[in-house]
Amino acid sequence: MIDHEVRVHRSTQRLAPPDQLAWKIAAVAADPVEVVPEVAAMVVNRVIDNAGVAAASLRRPPVAAARDQAMRHPPAPGRTGSTVFGLPPRVRVSPEWAAWANGVAVRELDFHDTFLAADYSHPGDNIPPILAVAQHLGLGGRDLVRGIVTGYEIQVALVRGICLHRHRIDH
Numbered sequence: 001m002i003d004h005e006v007r008v009h010r011s012t013q014r015l016a017p018p019d020q021l022a023w024k025i026a027a028v029a030a031d032p033v034e035v036v037p038e039v040a041a042m043v044v045n046r047v048i049d050n051a052g053v054a055a056a057s058l059r060r061p062p063v064a065a066a067r068d069q070a071m072r073h074p075p076a077p078g079r080t081g082s083t084v085f086g087l088p089p090r091v092r093v094s095p096e097w098a099a100w101a102n103g104v105a106v107r108e109l110d111f112h113d114t115f116l117a118a119d120y121s122h123p124g125d126n127i128p129p130i131l132a133v134a135q136h137l138g139l140g141g142r143d144l145v146r147g148i149v150t151g152y153e154i155q156v157a158l159v160r161g162i163c164l165h166r167h168r169i170d171h
Helices: 021-030 037-057 061-071 095-108 123-137 141-161
Strands: none
Touching: 021 141, 037 095, 037 123, 037 141, 061 095, 095 123, 123 141
């Protein structure tokens, strides 16, 4: 494991790309480490957990509103798009709006996974946007699982190292 110091910099400071947090996160995502079967099995459990919570919230007004918003944003011409929970699979929308609608469905009841450390978080919040991008790009299950593992790894590392509530910041 590599420890990285994370601190705030003034916007006038121009950091070299390798010194930026986004660059470091991308480096983790691009690292070709294989996902072991036990981790892949846990990812499947988290996806089922998210889907169950989303299904339970589909008729709630915020979820219906987010789904309606997403349906107003079809994918760009010639692009695949992504599915939205509660709509037929043939209905596709732009990936950012699928991520929004599906994320609202997952978070509405707030019953999915929680990670507690220096702060608390819901790493399962990464699943809707990663799924939307994977669908839009036509990626397979191996890439989807890898993306979800990376999302969890980054979020858990940040929550272990940074307590936003101590600074009165709500993540």
